[in-house]
Amino acid sequence: MDTELVRNQIQMAYGDRFEAALLDEMAATALLVQFSPGDVLIDIHQYIRRMPLLLSGAIKIMREDPDEGELLLYFLERGDTCAMTLACCMGEAQSEVRAIAETSGALAMIPVSKMENWLGRYKSWRHFVFESYNKRLTEMLAAVDSLAFLKMDQRLLAYLREKAKVNGSQVLTITHQDIAYELNTSRVVVSRLLKAMENDNQIRLHRNSIEILFALN
DNA sequence: TCATTAACACGGG
DNA sequence: CCCGTGTTAATGA
Numbered sequence: 001m002d003t004e005l006v007r008n009q010i011q012m013a014y015g016d017r018f019e020a021a022l023l024d025e026m027a028a029t030a031l032l033v034q035f036s037p038g039d040v041l042i043d044i045h046q047y048i049r050r051m052p053l054l055l056s057g058a059i060k061i062m063r064e065d066p067d068e069g070e071l072l073l074y075f076l077e078r079g080d081t082c083a084m085t086l087a088c089c090m091g092e093a094q095s096e097v098r099a100i101a102e103t104s105g106a107l108a109m110i111p112v113s114k115m116e117n118w119l120g121r122y123k124s125w126r127h128f129v130f131e132s133y134n135k136r137l138t139e140m141l142a143a144v145d146s147l148a149f150l151k152m153d154q155r156l157l158a159y160l161r162e163k164a165k166v167n168g169s170q171v172l173t174i175t176h177q178d179i180a181y182e183l184n185t186s187r188v189v190v191s192r193l194l195k196a197m198e199n200d201n202q203i204r205l206h207r208n209s210i211e212i213l214f215a216l217n
Numbered sequence: 218t219c220a221t222t223a224a225c226a227c228g229g230g
Numbered sequence: 231c232c233c234g235t236g237t238t239a240a241t242g243a
Contacts, residue, residue, distance in 0.1 A: 152220085175234060186221055191236060207229070207234060221242080227235085 006032050009055045010108055013079045018124045025118070026053075030108035035101040042099040048088040050109035054080050057105015058166035062098045062182075071147075072159070072182040074139040075102060075166045083136035086129060089115060102166055153193050155183055160203070160212060170212045 007027035015023065031050065035041060035057065042048065044064055058077050061084070064070040076082060076099075084097050089112045118125040146155050159179065163172055176194060180187040194210065197203045204211040 176236095177234080187235090188222080188237085189220065191234095195236070205235085219243090222240085224239085225237085227237105229234095230232095 003027050006030050006108060009106060010053070013055045014053065017079070017128060019122065022118065022122045022125060025114070026108065026110065029114050030110055033107045033109055034104070035107065036104045037101055039101040040098065041101060041107070042082075042085070042095050042097070044096065044098050045094045047092070047094055048085050048112075050111055051085050051089045051115055052081065052107040052109055054078055055106040055108055058102040059099050059105075060102045060182075062100060063096075064098055069184050070098075070181055071184045073097065073143050074136070075162055077166055078105075080135070081128075081132050083133050086132060102163075152183070152185060152189055153196070156190065156193050157197070157202075159183060160210065161214075161216060164212045164216055170216075172210045172212065173208060174210065175208060 004027075007023065009032070010023055010026050010030065014026075018026070030053075032055075033052075041052070041059060054076050056078050058075050059082075060075050061073045061082060062070050063073050082097075082099065084095055087093060088095055115125075119129070146158060150158070156179070159182065160172065163174070164170060176190045177187045179194075180190045183190070194203065194205060198205050202212075202214050204213060
């Protein structure tokens, strides 16, 4: 009956992409993992033995440097998987990124041996793996562009928009310091830019939270 | 010019 | 009181 539950969740997130036989196999071998905001799902240098498929909720992928601090790369949402885990699973390599739960949600953990088996047997799985690499590469480029070409005010705006989207809320519970960490800048800058955005009526500031007034899309 | 670091006052929980 | 916030002054890239 637990399998039944997993099957349903996998169907919800991946039903339009995989054939029924593959969905069944997934449900049979998957380990369901529930997570809460802030949980560290994968840490840097960790070996990955099971591949996670995101069923619900959102996960943020962070890059970290011991000297330079951390930096948000991108968010994962339902139906996504992380290209890093694909590479790590197949290559027995260590993770170069950290995955932290942004919201609560659930993961289906697939044994590595199964994924290799499916690569040969299911076309839809091969497509999924390639598509995932593609999507993550695109998002990576967006992160690089943001770093290289956008000023901090633009990066902050893009960050708030993404954050509101994955959380499905106009009100973000976060401090200026937390934002500064994720964008790898100082709180002074974040506070100043946020204040300017509030004066432009784009947002409203409260203690521990930010209300988004501009339209999301 | 714009970011960072340090320092300080304010105030809400 | 503690912590998040808003600001300034000094310094650096």
